[in-house]
Every structure is written in C-alpha cells, then in structure tokens.
Amino acid sequence: MSSPVTAAEPAAVPPLPRPDLRARRRSSKGLRRGDVIWGYLLIAPTAIGLLGLSIWPAIQTFWFSFTTWGSFGGHTFSGLDNYMQVVKDPELGRSLLNTFIYTGMTLISIPLAIALAALLNRKGLRGVGVYRTLYFLPVVTLPAAISLVWKLLYNGDFGPVNALLGLVGIPGTSWLSNSHTAIYAIGIVSIWSSVGYNMVLFLAGMQSIPAEYYEAASIDGASKFRQFLRITVPLITPTTFFVAVITVINSLQAFDLVYLMVGPTSPALQSAETVVYLFYEKGIIQSQGGYAAAIAFVLLVLILIITLFQFRVQKRWVHYA
Amino acid sequence: MPDTAVPLRPGRRRAGTSRSSSVLIHALLILGAVIMVAPFFWELMTSLKTFAESTAVPPKIFPASPQFANFSEVFAALPFAVQFVNTVIMTVARTAGQVIFCSAAGYAFARLQFPGRGVLFILFLSVLMIPSQLFLLSQYEIMQAFGLLNTVTALALPGIFSAFGTFLMRQFFLQLPPELDEAARIDGANPFQVFWRIMMPLATNGMLALGVLTAIWSWNDLLWPLVVNNAPDKMPLSAGLATLQGQFLTNYPVLMAGSILASVPMIVLFVIFQKNMLEGIASSGIKG
Numbered sequence: 001m002s003s004p005v006t007a008a009e010p011a012a013v014p015p016l017p018r019p020d021l022r023a024r025r026r027s028s029k030g031l032r033r034g035d036v037i038w039g040y041l042l043i044a045p046t047a048i049g050l051l052g053l054s055i056w057p058a059i060q061t062f063w064f065s066f067t068t069w070g071s072f073g074g075h076t077f078s079g080l081d082n083y084m085q086v087v088k089d090p091e092l093g094r095s096l097l098n099t100f101i102y103t104g105m106t107l108i109s110i111p112l113a114i115a116l117a118a119l120l121n122r123k124g125l126r127g128v129g130v131y132r133t134l135y136f137l138p139v140v141t142l143p144a145a146i147s148l149v150w151k152l153l154y155n156g157d158f159g160p161v162n163a164l165l166g167l168v169g170i171p172g173t174s175w176l177s178n179s180h181t182a183i184y185a186i187g188i189v190s191i192w193s194s195v196g197y198n199m200v201l202f203l204a205g206m207q208s209i210p211a212e213y214y215e216a217a218s219i220d221g222a223s224k225f226r227q228f229l230r231i232t233v234p235l236i237t238p239t240t241f242f243v244a245v246i247t248v249i250n251s252l253q254a255f256d257l258v259y260l261m262v263g264p265t266s267p268a269l270q271s272a273e274t275v276v277y278l279f280y281e282k283g284i285i286q287s288q289g290g291y292a293a294a295i296a297f298v299l300l301v302l303i304l305i306i307t308l309f310q311f312r313v314q315k316r317w318v319h320y321a
Numbered sequence: 322m323p324d325t326a327v328p329l330r331p332g333r334r335r336a337g338t339s340r341s342s343s344v345l346i347h348a349l350l351i352l353g354a355v356i357m358v359a360p361f362f363w364e365l366m367t368s369l370k371t372f373a374e375s376t377a378v379p380p381k382i383f384p385a386s387p388q389f390a391n392f393s394e395v396f397a398a399l400p401f402a403v404q405f406v407n408t409v410i411m412t413v414a415r416t417a418g419q420v421i422f423c424s425a426a427g428y429a430f431a432r433l434q435f436p437g438r439g440v441l442f443i444l445f446l447s448v449l450m451i452p453s454q455l456f457l458l459s460q461y462e463i464m465q466a467f468g469l470l471n472t473v474t475a476l477a478l479p480g481i482f483s484a485f486g487t488f489l490m491r492q493f494f495l496q497l498p499p500e501l502d503e504a505a506r507i508d509g510a511n512p513f514q515v516f517w518r519i520m521m522p523l524a525t526n527g528m529l530a531l532g533v534l535t536a537i538w539s540w541n542d543l544l545w546p547l548v549v550n551n552a553p554d555k556m557p558l559s560a561g562l563a564t565l566q567g568q569f570l571t572n573y574p575v576l577m578a579g580s581i582l583a584s585v586p587m588i589v590l591f592v593i594f595q596k597n598m599l600e601g602i603a604s605s606g607i608k609g
Binding site for chain 1: 343349354357361363378380422426433442455459461482484489513537558580588
C-alpha cells in the first residue's frame with residue numbers, strides 16, 4: 001500500500017534535512033540516542049514478559065526433561081532416563097499415531113476450504129458476507145460448547161447422527177466411546193471447525209490473483225473449472241503451503257477437542273489421546289513433570305522436523321510469483 | 322472485469338451457463354452452510370427442550386413448548402455468574418495488555434534503530450515457533466512461587482505478552498509511510514510522541530484486528546486455565562463448562578443453555594468486528 005509513497009521518496013523529500021539530522025542527533029555509531037532509549041522502553045514490557053514467561057520457562061523445561069519429580073516436590077537429576085522411557089513407552093507410540101491420524105484428517109479441511117473459497121470468490125456473487133460469517137462461526141465459538149453439542153450429536157443412543165444414518169440403513173455406534181471410531185469422530189469436528197478459518201486465508205490469496213489472467217483464459221474459451229485448475233490452484237500454492245504448515249503445527253498440538261469430547265474416563269481414551277493430552281495427563285494430573293517435559297521436547301523436535309520437511313519439498317509444488 | 326468478455330462473445334450458451342452455474346454455486350454453498358450451522362441449530366433446540374425431549378429416541382428436532390427456564394437454571398446449577406466475570410476480566414486484561422504492549426514493541430521493531438534489535442527479534446521469533454506446552458510446567462511453577470495459583474491474575478498473566486501480536490503490529494507499522502515519522506522527528510517530537518500521537522492513531526485497524534483476535538483466543542483458551550486454576554470459582558467459562566460436563570452430564574438442556582450464554586459474547590464481537598478480524602487473519606497469514 002505504501003509502495004507508491006516509498007517509490008516517490010527520493011524526489012519528494014528535500015535533500016537538506018537529512019544530513020542535518022544525522023549530524024545533530026546521531027551518535028558516532030550512527031544511532032540516534034532517542035531511538036535507542038525509546039526502542040528499549042517500548043519493547044521492554046513485552047520483552048520482559050516473554051523472557052520471564054516463555055523463554056525462561058522453555059529453558060527450565062529443557063532442564064526438567066533431565067530430572068525425576070519426587071512425590072513431595074523437588075526434582076532430582078536423572079540424566080537421559082526420561083528420554084529412554086519415552087522411546088520405550090507404548091502409550092506415547094499410540095498417542096503419536098492418534099495425533100498423526102488427527103492431523104491427516106484436519107488436512108482434509110484444506111481442499112474443502114479451497115473449493116469453498118473458489119465458489120465465494122466469484123465476482124458479483126450475492127450473500128458472500130453471510131456465507132463467510134456462517135462458515136467462520138465455529139472458529140469463534142467456545143470449544144467447550146462445540147464439544148458438548150457434538151457429544152450429543154454423536155451419542156450412540158439418542159444422537160441425531162445415528163438417526164440420520166439409520167434413515168439410509170447404516171448402523172450407528174457410540175462414536176466417541178467406540179475405540180475404533182473416536183479419533184475419526186474428533187477429526188471430523190476438527191475439519192468442521194477449521195474449514196472457515198482456512199477459507200478466509202484462501203479467499204485473501206485468490207483475491208490477489210490479477211483479474212487479467214482469468215480474462216485472458218475466458219477469451220481463449222477456458223471453462224470456469226479449467227480456470228480454477230490452471231490459474232487459481234497454482235497461483236494460491238503459497239497460501240496452500242502456509243495453511244498446510246500452520247494446520248500441521250496446530251494439529252500436532254491438538255488437545256482441546258480430545259480432552260473435551262473423550263476425557264479421562266472414556267473407554268476410548270487410549271485410542272484417541274494425543275501427544276499433548278498425554279503431556280497434560282503426565283505433567284499435570286500425575287505430577288510426573290520430568291517425563292512430561294521430555295514428551296514436550298519430543299513434540300518440539302517432531303514439529304521442527306515435519307516443518308523443515310515441508311519447507312524442503314515446497315520447491316516442488318509451490319509457485320511464487 | 323471478466324464480465325466484459327461476455328458481451329464480446331454474444332451467445333445464449335454463455336449467459337445460460339452463467340445463470341445456471343450461479344444457482345449451482347449457491348446450492349453448494351447453502352449445503353455447506355447447513356452442515357456448518359446444523360450443530361448450532363441443534364444446540365439451540367436442545368437448550369429449549371425438556372430433559373426427556375433432549376434424550377428422546379428417535380430424536381425430536383423441536384421442543385413441544387420452549388423451556389426458557391433452562392437459561393435461568395444455568396445460574397443455579399453452575400457458578401456461571403462468577404465464571405463469566407472471571408472470563409471477562411481475563412479477556413479484557415489480555416486484550417488491553419496485548420494491544421498496548423504489542424503495538425509499542427511492534428513500532429520499535431518496525432521503525433527504531435537500537436543495538437540488540439536483531440537478537441531480540443530472533444528471540445521473539447523463537448517464541449512464536451515453540452509449542453506453548455513447552456512453557457506450561459515452568460509457568461505453573463512461577464505462578465506457584467508468586468502465590469498466584471487459583472487467582473484470576475494467573476489466568477490473565479502469560480497471555481498479556483505476545484510474540485504473535487508484536488509481529489502483527491510490526492507488519493501494520495511497516496505499511497505506514499516512513500515520511501510521517503521523519504517529518505514529526507524533524508519537528509522535534511521524540512520517538513514515543515511519534516508512536517503515541519501519530520502512528521498509533523493510524524494503526525487503529527491493526528489494533529482492532531489484534532484486539533478481536535486476542536479477545537476471542539483468550540475467551541476460548543482452555544489448557545492454561547485448566548493448569549493454573551482448579552477452584553471452580555476461579556475458572557473461566559472455558560474450563561468451567563468443561564469440568565462441569567462430568568457433574569451435570571445428563572442435563573443436556575441446561576448445559577446447552579450455558580454453552581450458548583458462554584459463546585454468544587464472542588460471536589457478537591466477531592459479527593461486529595468481522596472485517597477487521599478477517600483482515601488481521603489474512604494479513605498475518607500472507608505476511609506470515
């Protein structure tokens with residue numbers, strides 16, 4: 001937006017004040033004293049807050065991961081014990097598998113969001129605002145409220161999902177307490193609640209595609225669907241890449257829906273618990289902070305590896321203008 | 322613009338497909354919207370049912386007569402009023418804190434030159450990339466050390482500082498023409514005056530976007546409140562409703578009424594500030 005102004009800068013700004021300013025206010029290192037003092041003062045609250053409540057905690061958690069927590073408080077150094085335990089723990093293996101299933105399902109929201117955004121992106125379409133609001137509603141709704149209603153929808157005895165399936169002759173189940181279906185049922189809720197958010201990102205990406213491309217294509221007789229495949233899809237790949245990275249990072253940290261919809265007493269917990277749920281259970285409920293810290297670092301490494309991998313392969317499919 | 326191509330190729334077929342395809346588009350979008358809204362509809366209907374109606378087999382869509390009393394029962398069955406106040410305090414504190422502090426830090430990163438800026442920037446960036454679970458255990462111990470467990474202060478505190486908010490505001494300040502700063506500085510204003518009197522008013526859209534995003538994210542935050550506060554009268558609604566589900570498991574109508582009352586404030590906020598919020602999401606998405 002500011003580019004026209006910036007481009008005009010050398011001509012528009014008279015050359016006189018600049019050298020004058022440098023001579024008067026800048027120290028020998030080329031810095032203005034006001035800049036330095038106010039720079040620190042303006043950054044101080046957030047910098048101190050983040051140092052104290054994020055960066056220091058991350059360092060401390062790294063230390064925790066090499067300790068064993070006693071039942072009366074106090075942490076004793078235990079070397080790599082926690083990490084040895086992590087490798088052998090079948091519960092962590094299961095929770096990793098569940099997390100991957102959940103992540104894979106959530107990624108389905110990406111093609112759905114692209115399709116919806118493409119439909120909404122049509123010039124002169126009526127009611128775009130209404131559709132966008134409705135699709136976005138789950139994003140702003142309290143997860144506890146979302147989970148509660150979906151628990152009712154999925155209920156094995158009186159849930160409307162089973163009633164609907166019954167109409168077409170498909171036998172239902174107690175979706176959330178059946179260990180074969182729980183994580184998939186949660187995954188569907190995750191798709192439902194993230195599709196609106198992703199759609200907004202894709203819509204923004206599509207609106208930045210120059211209209212001339214479509215104009216040229218339609219003069220050449222390309223159908224709307226062909227234009228979508230040949231123009232829209234390739235040109236939004238930077239957005240697709242970004243959304244995929246964010247979706248994977250967020251899904252690997254899934255907790256809310258699992259905690260709210262399955263919970264500690266469910267028979268399906270083992271086949272639905274995610275890595276962060278396991279972290280919560282070990283660290284907070286069972287006070288095994290050291291082991292939980294190790295789980296958190298395994299998760300961090302996992303996120304870093306997968307994200308790096310995504311950045312590696314992006315060259316093969318992302319088209320930057 | 323593509324519409325101008327239509328008169329160039331005069332043919333009934335094009336106009337025809339365009340009309341029928343727009344009907345198809347609406348049909349698809351409405352189908353999607355129905356799927357998106359159906360759970361909300363079911364929530365509303367359940368909140369107006371009697372208990373027997375809420376668990377009827379086969380399920381009944383509409384209540385025989387709407388039970389509005391379910392909504393007043395929420396206040397008797399759950400410590401709803403207290404948790405509502407806790408949620409409001411937590412949300413306002415985090416939102417006000419982030420809007421002010423992130424704007425200040427974002428401006429400094431965008432416009433001021435000072436030693437260590439690059440290092441600080443990388444530190445902020447690392448916070449943005451680390452999963453928040455990594456902070457949780459230690460944050461809990463910090464709250465414990467300061468005697469803040471089971472306080473509303475503990476609910477609000479870590480969420481006041483945000484690396485994401487700082488980046489979002491930095492992006493907004495970078496979009497403003499630097500000539501404005503320079504002119505004010507030449508007139509003798511110090512950086513704080515430039516930030517407070519000139520740049521902040523121009524970044525209203527950015528602050529609104531950050532404010533709405535922070536408010537919604539705070540209101541719905543679950544894991545941190547579950548970790549620091551286990552006393553029901555110190556919980557926000559997000560955790561309160563979650564933990565009360567077990568105790569009132571069977572009373573779906575009252576729980577649904579409570580869910581609606583707890584969700585409505587953010588839905589209203591979203592509908593009002595939708596444009597700012599979506600712009601904020603889009604710009605943070607694209608500029609990453």
